[in-house]
Amino acid sequence: MAMIRTPKKNLSINPLKSSTPLGAALAYLGVDGAVPLFHGSQGCTSFALTLAVRHFKEDMPLQTTAIDEVATVLGGADNLEEALVNLTKRMKPKFVGVASTALVETKGEDFVADLQGIVARREELAATKIVFASTPDFAGALEDGWARAVTAMIEALVTPGDRRETPLRQINLLPGVHLTSGDIEELRELIAAFGFTTVVLPDVSGSLDGHVNEQYSGATTGGTKLGDIAEMGRALHTIAVGHHMRAPAEALQGLTGVPTTLFPSLVGLAPVDGLVTLLTHLSGQPAPASVKRRRSQLLDVMLDGHFHFGDRRIAIAADPDLLSTLANFFGGLGAEVVTAVASTGNSPVLTDIPADEVIIGDLTDFEQAAAENGAELLVTHAHGRQAAERLGLPLYRVGFPIFDRLGAQHRAMVGYRGTRDLIVDLANLFIAVRPEKRPADFAHMLAPVPASIQGDASHAPTATC
Amino acid sequence: MSDALKAKIADVFNEPACDKNQAKDEKARKKGCSKPLTPGAAAGGCAFDGAKIALQPITDVVHLIHGPLACEGNSWDNRNSASSGEKTYRVSFTTDMSELDIIMGNGEKRLYRAIKDVIAKYDPPAIFIYQTCVPAMIGDDVEGVCRHATEKLGTPCVPVNAPGFVGPKNLGNKLAGEALLDHVIGTIEPDDAGPCDINIIGEYNLSGELWQIKPLFEALGIRIRACMSGDGRYTEIAGAHRAKVNLMVCSTALINVARKMEERWGIPYFECSFYGLSDMNLTLRTTARLLVDQGAPADLIERTEALIAREEANAWARIERYRAELKGKRVMLYTGGVKSWSIVAALQEIGMKIVSTSVRKSTEEDKERIKAIMEDPHMVESVPPREMYAQLKRGDADILLSGGKSQFVALKAKVPWLDINQERHHAFAGYDGMVTLVRELAKSLRNPIWEDIRRPAPWDAPSGAFPFAEIEGHRS
Numbered sequence: 001m002a003m004i005r006t007p008k009k010n011l012s013i014n015p016l017k018s019s020t021p022l023g024a025a026l027a028y029l030g031v032d033g034a035v036p037l038f039h040g041s042q043g044c045t046s047f048a049l050t051l052a053v054r055h056f057k058e059d060m061p062l063q064t065t066a067i068d069e070v071a072t073v074l075g076g077a078d079n080l081e082e083a084l085v086n087l088t089k090r091m092k093p094k095f096v097g098v099a100s101t102a103l104v105e106t107k108g109e110d111f112v113a114d115l116q117g118i119v120a121r122r123e124e125l126a127a128t129k130i131v132f133a134s135t136p137d138f139a140g141a142l143e144d145g146w147a148r149a150v151t152a153m154i155e156a157l158v159t160p161g162d163r164r165e166t167p168l169r170q171i172n173l174l175p176g177v178h179l180t181s182g183d184i185e186e187l188r189e190l191i192a193a194f195g196f197t198t199v200v201l202p203d204v205s206g207s208l209d210g211h212v213n214e215q216y217s218g219a220t221t222g223g224t225k226l227g228d229i230a231e232m233g234r235a236l237h238t239i240a241v242g243h244h245m246r247a248p249a250e251a252l253q254g255l256t257g258v259p260t261t262l263f264p265s266l267v268g269l270a271p272v273d274g275l276v277t278l279l280t281h282l283s284g285q286p287a288p289a290s291v292k293r294r295r296s297q298l299l300d301v302m303l304d305g306h307f308h309f310g311d312r313r314i315a316i317a318a319d320p321d322l323l324s325t326l327a328n329f330f331g332g333l334g335a336e337v338v339t340a341v342a343s344t345g346n347s348p349v350l351t352d353i354p355a356d357e358v359i360i361g362d363l364t365d366f367e368q369a370a371a372e373n374g375a376e377l378l379v380t381h382a383h384g385r386q387a388a389e390r391l392g393l394p395l396y397r398v399g400f401p402i403f404d405r406l407g408a409q410h411r412a413m414v415g416y417r418g419t420r421d422l423i424v425d426l427a428n429l430f431i432a433v434r435p436e437k438r439p440a441d442f443a444h445m446l447a448p449v450p451a452s453i454q455g456d457a458s459h460a461p462t463a464t465c
Numbered sequence: 466m467s468d469a470l471k472a473k474i475a476d477v478f479n480e481p482a483c484d485k486n487q488a489k490d491e492k493a494r495k496k497g498c499s500k501p502l503t504p505g506a507a508a509g510g511c512a513f514d515g516a517k518i519a520l521q522p523i524t525d526v527v528h529l530i531h532g533p534l535a536c537e538g539n540s541w542d543n544r545n546s547a548s549s550g551e552k553t554y555r556v557s558f559t560t561d562m563s564e565l566d567i568i569m570g571n572g573e574k575r576l577y578r579a580i581k582d583v584i585a586k587y588d589p590p591a592i593f594i595y596q597t598c599v600p601a602m603i604g605d606d607v608e609g610v611c612r613h614a615t616e617k618l619g620t621p622c623v624p625v626n627a628p629g630f631v632g633p634k635n636l637g638n639k640l641a642g643e644a645l646l647d648h649v650i651g652t653i654e655p656d657d658a659g660p661c662d663i664n665i666i667g668e669y670n671l672s673g674e675l676w677q678i679k680p681l682f683e684a685l686g687i688r689i690r691a692c693m694s695g696d697g698r699y700t701e702i703a704g705a706h707r708a709k710v711n712l713m714v715c716s717t718a719l720i721n722v723a724r725k726m727e728e729r730w731g732i733p734y735f736e737c738s739f740y741g742l743s744d745m746n747l748t749l750r751t752t753a754r755l756l757v758d759q760g761a762p763a764d765l766i767e768r769t770e771a772l773i774a775r776e777e778a779n780a781w782a783r784i785e786r787y788r789a790e791l792k793g794k795r796v797m798l799y800t801g802g803v804k805s806w807s808i809v810a811a812l813q814e815i816g817m818k819i820v821s822t823s824v825r826k827s828t829e830e831d832k833e834r835i836k837a838i839m840e841d842p843h844m845v846e847s848v849p850p851r852e853m854y855a856q857l858k859r860g861d862a863d864i865l866l867s868g869g870k871s872q873f874v875a876l877k878a879k880v881p882w883l884d885i886n887q888e889r890h891h892a893f894a895g896y897d898g899m900v901t902l903v904r905e906l907a908k909s910l911r912n913p914i915w916e917d918i919r920r921p922a923p924w925d926a927p928s929g930a931f932p933f934a935e936i937e938g939h940r941s
Contacts, residue, residue, distance in 0.1 A: 009582070010560070010575055010578035010579040010581075010582050011529070011558055011559060011560050011561065011575075011579035011582060011583070012534070012538075012557075012558075012559050012560075012561035013556060013557065013558055014541075014556060014557045015534060015537065015538040015541070015557060015559060015561060017534055017538055017561075018538060018539065019534050019535035019538055019539055020535075021535065022535070022539060037505070041511050041598055041629040041630045042502055042507050042508075042509065042510070042511050042629070042633070043510055043511025043512075043513055043514050043536070043598075043629035044511075044535060044629070045507075046508070046509060046510045046511065046514065047510070047514065047535060047536070047539040047540040048535070048539050050539075050540070050543065051539045051540070051543070053869070053873075054543070058873060059850075059872070059873035059874070059877075063505050063506075063507075064504065064505075064507050065504045065505070066502035066503065066504045066505075066507040067630060068501075068502065068630050068631075068632075069630045069631055071630075072598070072602055072630055073602075079504040080504070082503070082504040082505060083504035083505030084505065085505065086503060086504060086505030086506045087505035087506065090505070090506055101535065102532075102533040102535065102562075102598075102599050103598045103599060103602070103629075103630070106567055106599050106602055106603065107602070136533075136564070137533040137534050137535040137538075138533040138534070138562055138563050138564045138566075138567060138599075139563075139564050141534075212877055212879070212918075213877065216850070216851045216854040216855065216858075216874075216877075218850075218851065383541070383542060383557075386542070386552075386555060386556070403543075
C-alpha cells in the first residue's frame with residue numbers, strides 16, 4: 001500500500017501531464033470519419049495538434065473554434081456554430097467531437113444548450129453526429145479527457161435498450177488512453193481466437209496506426225464505425241481496460257445491460273490469464289492452441305529474463321493507470337519500484353501501487369526522487385530525456401508523448417505476446433548498459449585486514465615463486 | 466485586455482517599416498494586420514506561441530509560463546534551437562493554474578511565489594514571464610507582478626504580454642520584440658563595444674544554423690554582439706544597443722525591434738537572408754559596407770570580397786558532384802517569406818526546375834524578386850492539403866520542399882519531401898548550408914524506397930509482375 005504525497009509547490013517544472021482536451025481529442029480520433037473540434041483559442045488546438053503529430057508521425061484533423069478576445073468576453077456560441085458549419089462543409093466528417101478548453105470553461109457557458117440549439121437550427125449539420133465533452137485543462141490530465149470523451153460518445157451514440165436474449169458473438173472493448181494501436185490489435189486477435197468479433201471504442205488501431213490511403217481524406221479514416229457504436233448493445237460482454245474506463249463502462253452497461261468486466265491492467269502473466277479465463281468462460285470453449293503457445297513463450301521469456309530484473313531499482317512517472325500497470329509488471333519480475341510519480345491524484349489505483357510512496361507531481365519531482373533513491377532505470381514519456389541525460393541513466397519511453405522515437409503506436413505490451421516483447425526489450429536494455437567488472441567494483445568486499453592475518457611481509461608472494 | 470496591451474498592439478500594427486502595412490489606407494491599418502480567423506478552418510499558432518518562438522532560444526534565462534497546463538505542457542522542448550552551453554531554456558516552467566487558482570483569483574500570488582522559487586533554485590540572470598489567455602481574462606496583472614518581483618527580488622523579471630487570443634503567431638513575435646525593447650535591450654552597458662559589432666535579429670539557431678554563418682563573420686573580424694535570439698544570452702541582448710549594424714533575418718517577425726533600435730540608438734538595419742549563395746554574398750557585402758560607413762577599417766570591403774570569392778567557389782565545387790543527378794528534377798517549394806525566393810536561384814543554377822513556389826507570407830518585394838529570378842514564375846498562395854495531395858499524386862513534382870505541416874501530404878502521396886522549416890534537423894544556412902541542402906535533396910530523391918512503394922501490391926498487380934521460378938528438381 002503506497003502513501004500518496006503531493007508536494008506543495010507554486011509551479012510545475014518540466015510537467016508530466018498532457019492536457020485534458022488533448023486526451024479527448026485522441027479518443028475522438030479513434031472514430032471513423034471524425035474531426036475533433038477544440039472550443040478555445042487557435043493556440044489550444046495548434047499546440048495539441050503539433051504534439052500529437054510529433055507522437056504519431058501522422059497528420060490528423062483537429063479544428064478550432066478560434067475564440068479571440070471578443071468572443072472570450074461576449075461568449076463563444078457563434079464561433080462554435082460557425083466552426084461546425086465550416087468544417088462539415090470543408091472536411092465532410094461523419095462525426096465531430098467537441099472538447100472544451102480552459103479558456104471557454106473559465107468564462108463558463110452552457111455549451112450543451114448552445115450545441116443543441118445549433119444542431120436544431122442548422123440543417124446542414126443533420127448528417128453529422130456531434131458530441132460534446134467538458135474538458136478544461138485546469139482539471140485532470142490525458143486520462144480524464146479521454147474517459148470523458150468516451151463517456152460522451154457512449155451516451156450520445158449508443159442505442160439504448162435492454163439486454164438481448166440472444167446476443168451476438170461480439171465483445172465490446174473499451175481501451176484506456178494508454179493502450180496503443182499495437183495493444184488494441186493484440187487484444188482483438190486474442191479475442192478473435194475465441195471466435196468473437198470485437199467492437200473497440202475508441203479504435204485508434206484503425207485510424208492512428210499509420211496507414212497509407214490511396215485517396216486524400218480530411219477526416220480520420222479507419223476507427224470505430226458509427227453504426228457499430230450504435231449497436232454495442234448487441235454484444236455478449238464488455239471488457240474495459242484501465243481504471244479510468246470505469247465511468248464509460250458503467251455508462252455503457254447502464255444503457256444496454258451488457259455485462260462488463262474491468263481489467264485494471266492486461267500486462268503480465270496473471271492479468272492476461274484473467275482475460276483468457278473470462279474468454280474461455282464466455283465462449284464455452286477451451287483456449288486454442290495459438291493462445292497456449294503464446295503463454296508458453298511468455299513463461300520462457302520470464303524465466304530467461306528474470307535474471308535481469310531481480311532487485312533492479314526502477315523509477316516510473318506516468319498517468320495513474322499506466323503507472324499502476326508498469327509498477328505491477330516490474331514488481332512481478334522481482335524489480336523494485338523505488339520512485340513512482342503520477343500526473344494526477346484523482347485515481348483510486350494509486351494507493352495499491354507496489355511502492356512505498358506515490359508522488360503526485362512533475363518530472364522534476366521524478367528526477368529528484370529517482371536520484372535520491374538510486375534508480376537504475378527511468379521509465380516515462382519522451383520528456384524524461386533531459387532527466388535521463390542529467391542523471392546518466394537509461395530511459396525507457398512509455399505513454400504519451402513519444403516524439404523522439406519511431407513506432408510508438410505499434411509497440412504492444414498487453415497480452416501474452418506484448419508482455420513477452422516488453423520483457424525482452426527491457427532485459428536487452430539492462431544487458432546493453434551492463435558494465436564490465438573491474439577490481440574497484442569489489443573494493444568494498446574486504447574490511448581492512450589486521451597484521452595478524454597479513455602475517456610476515458617476507459612470506460608475501462614474489463615474482464619468483 | 467488591459468489598455469496598455471491594447472496600445473501596444475495598436476503600436477505594433479502601425480509599423481512604418483513594414484511595406485505591407487504602408488501599402489494600406491488609414492482605415493485598413495487601424496484594423497491591424499491579423500486577419501480574422503475563420504472558426505473551423507483555422508490553422509497555426511497563437512500570439513503566445515509566437516512570443517515563445519521568438520524568445521525561447523535565449524538560453525540562460527528561465528521562461529516561465531503563467532497559465533493552465535496546456536499552453537506550456539503541450540509545447541515545451543519542441544524546437545531544435547541549439548545552445549553552445551546553457552541549458553536552462555530547455556527546462557519547462559509553468560504555474561500550471563488549477564481550477565482553485567482561477568476561482569479564488571490566486572494567480573498573481575502563485576506567480577510571485579513561483580518567481581521566488583525559481584530564483585532560489587536556478588538563480589537565472591533574468592526570468593521571462595509569459596501571459597496566457599486564462600489569467601489575462603481573469604485580470605492577473607503580469608506586468609505588475611514583474612515590476613514588484615524585480616524590485617523585491619533583484620532579478621530582472623520581464624513580462625511578455627502576448628496572451629493567445631489577441632492574435633496569431635506573427636503578432637506574438639512582435640509583442641516579444643516589444644518586451645525586449647521595453648525591458649532588456651539597453652539595460653546593460655557593455656565595456657567592450659567595437660567598430661565591427663553587429664546584432665542578428667530573427668535568427669533562432671535552429672539545428673545550429675547560427676554556427677554555420679558565425680565563422681564567416683569572425684573570419685572578417687566582425688563580432689556578433691547579440692543574436693536575437695538563437696543561442697542568445699541575457700547580458701548580450703541587454704547590451705545589444707552598442708552594435709553598429711542590425712541584420713534582420715526573418716523579415717517581418719521582429720521588424721519593430723530593428724526599426725526602434727535605429728530610432729533609439731541610430732543603428733542602421735537591413736533585411737537579409739542566409740539561405741542561398743547569392744543572398745549570403747549580399748548579406749556579407751551589405752554588412753561590410755554599413756560597418757565601413759560607420760568607421761570600420763576600409764579594407765573590410767576587399768577582405769569581404771575575397772572571402773566571398775573563396776567560399777562561393779568552394780561551395781560550387783562541392784555542389785558540382787550532385788549536378789548530374791539533380792538536373793531536370795522538378796521541385797515544388799511550399800514555404801513563404803524570404804525562403805520563397807532565396808533558394809530558388811541556387812536550385813535553378815544546378816539545373817533543377819521549380820514547378821511552383823508559395824508566396825503566402827511573402828511581401829511585394831519578395832514577389833518581385835521571384836519574378837526576376839524565376840524562368841517561369843509560378844507563384845501560388847496557400848494550397849489546401851487536398852489539392853496539394855492531388856498535384857503530388859499525379860506527379861506534378863519530383864519532390865516537395867516545405868515545413869512540417871505538409872510533410873504527410875507528400876509522404877502519403879508517395880513523393881519525397883524535405884523539411885526546410887523550423888522543425889528541420891539539418892542546417893541550411895550560408896555556403897555550407899547550401900551544400901547540405903543540395904546533398905539532402907539528392908539523398909532523398911535517390912532513395913530506392915520511392916520505386917519500391919509505388920509498385921502495386923501483389924493483389925493489384927498484373928499476373929507475371931512477380932515472376933518466381935520453381936526449383937527444377939530431378940525426378941527419377
